[in-house]
Amino acid sequence: xxxxxxxxxxxxxxxxxxxxxxxxxxxxxxxxxxxxxxxxxxxxxxxxxxxxxxxxxxxxxxxxxxxxxxxxxxxxxxxxxxxxxxxxxxxxxxxxxxxxxxxxxxxxxxxxxxxxxxxxxxxxxxxxxxxxxxxxxxxxxxxxxxxxxxxxxxxxxxxxxxxxxxxxxxxxxxxxxxxxxxxxxxxxxxxxxxxxxxxxxxxxxxxxxxxxxxxxxxxxxxxxxxxxxxxxxxxxxxxxxxxxxxx
Amino acid sequence: xxxxxxxxxxxxxxxxxxxxxxxxxxxxxxxxxxxxxxxxxxxxxxxxxxxxxxxxxxxxxxxxxxxxxxxxxxxxxxxxxxxxxxxxxxxxxxxxxxxxxxxxxxxxxxxxxxxxxxxxxxxxxxxxxxxxxxxxxxxxxxxxxxxxxxxxxxxxxxxxxxxxxxxxxxxxxxxxxxxxxxxxxxxxxxxxxxxxx
Numbered sequence: 001x002x003x004x005x006x007x008x009x010x011x012x013x014x015x016x017x018x019x020x021x022x023x024x025x026x027x028x029x030x031x032x033x034x035x036x037x038x039x040x041x042x043x044x045x046x047x048x049x050x051x052x053x054x055x056x057x058x059x060x061x062x063x064x065x066x067x068x069x070x071x072x073x074x075x076x077x078x079x080x081x082x083x084x085x086x087x088x089x090x091x092x093x094x095x096x097x098x099x100x101x102x103x104x105x106x107x108x109x110x111x112x113x114x115x116x117x118x119x120x121x122x123x124x125x126x127x128x129x130x131x132x133x134x135x136x137x138x139x140x141x142x143x144x145x146x147x148x149x150x151x152x153x154x155x156x157x158x159x160x161x162x163x164x165x166x167x168x169x170x171x172x173x174x175x176x177x178x179x180x181x182x183x184x185x186x187x188x189x190x191x192x193x194x195x196x197x198x199x200x201x202x203x204x205x206x207x208x209x210x211x212x213x214x215x216x217x218x219x220x221x222x223x224x225x226x227x228x229x230x231x232x233x234x235x236x237x238x239x240x241x242x243x244x245x246x247x
Numbered sequence: 248x249x250x251x252x253x254x255x256x257x258x259x260x261x262x263x264x265x266x267x268x269x270x271x272x273x274x275x276x277x278x279x280x281x282x283x284x285x286x287x288x289x290x291x292x293x294x295x296x297x298x299x300x301x302x303x304x305x306x307x308x309x310x311x312x313x314x315x316x317x318x319x320x321x322x323x324x325x326x327x328x329x330x331x332x333x334x335x336x337x338x339x340x341x342x343x344x345x346x347x348x349x350x351x352x353x354x355x356x357x358x359x360x361x362x363x364x365x366x367x368x369x370x371x372x373x374x375x376x377x378x379x380x381x382x383x384x385x386x387x388x389x390x391x392x393x394x395x396x397x398x399x400x401x402x403x404x405x406x407x408x409x410x411x412x413x414x415x416x417x418x419x420x421x422x423x424x425x426x427x428x429x430x431x432x433x434x435x436x437x438x439x440x441x442x443x444x
Contacts, residue, residue, distance in 0.1 A: 118346075153257075192257040233255070236253050
């Protein structure tokens with residue numbers, strides 16, 4: 001049975017992690033000079049680049065202009081070489097369009113768009129390598145990019161996935177666990193207030209397990225928050241010393 | 248500058264109290280002032296003996312013009328009904344990317360609105376001071392120059408020399424001495440931002 005393989009008798013997962021363990025997260029802020037804000041994140045083998053432009057004047061038709069807040073324009077794309085099978089086109093397919101929508105909904109909850117009426121903010125996300133949890137890595141990368149851009153937001157948004165194997169909830173699932181298992185829950189939260197801004201479930205799950213899996217994903221989100229927070233503080237430590245030199 | 252003054256989005260700075268008010272880069276939730284930016288927090292006393300809490304990011308962000316803000320704009324094109332311009336500066340802050348604005352014929356000056364001729368008020372390339380009237384239903388901001396202090400501040404003549412204001416509606420070329428018509432701004436020192444270097 002496939003589900004047995006996902007969690008060994010000793011309690012280890014297929015890639016050697018324990019159920020509550022995240023994959024290794026590495027981040028880098030300010031990777032592009034041209035963009036207003038940018039970030040790169042690696043979550044295990046999932047690698048994502050995010051760039052933020054704006055706020056600037058709305059492009060592409062005046063019908064899109066919003067009078068009370070900024071227009072949030074997201075674009076999710078996967079590099080053609082990102083997954084095992086070469087993709088026909090990097091964006092514009094149904095899956096990418098859906099992901100674009102999800103990112104947009106997620107970030108409308110955190111970015112204070114009402115401060116920039118009649119403007120547009122662009123968030124571009126590119127998945128360079130895909131090993132499960134693409135949505136989560138995209139959200140985390142975009143959060144860092146928005147912070148780097150200096151756009152006002154209520155709080156970070158961190159996202160994490162979770163699943164369940166043999167009644168044991170597992171956090172931050174990889175591609176194998178995503179496809180071999182039968183469940184995936186994605187959650188994006190505002191960590192300071194523990195408010196869920198986005199939740200999606202793919203697959204089937206017994207109601208009794210739901211709370212356990214959600215709790216596991218929430219815990220993953222708060223762990224991700226600690227890591228992102230640390231990386232932002234590391235980034236800002238040499239930023240603030242640079243500021244001191246300027247003054 | 249201590250590292251403790253660096254704040255991150257969502258971080259609680261202080262309570263909203265009598266002496267603290269939330270400024271740029273912050274927002275209020277549940278009675279606390281939180282940061283909305285990654286940056287350095289500063290407390291500046293304002294007129295009413297209160298501390299204004301602001302957070303500044305390393306890169307100053309481009310503002311969006313708001314109602315009543317004073318803008319500097321360059322005239323880009325002109326016709327009999329309105330002139331289009333690109334807004335370069337809002338309330339003394341240079342924009343990273345220009346926003347577009349429109350001065351309609353009836354907003355050029357406050358009096359004798361029906362006698363205004365666009366071609367004797369502005370020319371493409373002129374730098375004007377204007378005030379934001381409304382957001383406009385079009386893509387651009389509606390601007391007005393209907394105050395004595397607003398109008399053309401810098402312009403070049405047809406001969407290519409710089410124009411010097413000689414009255415409220417005339418400017419003289421520094422090269423040829425020809426007079427050209429403009430809606431001239433009576434520049435008040437407080438409206439002028441001198442940018443050295």
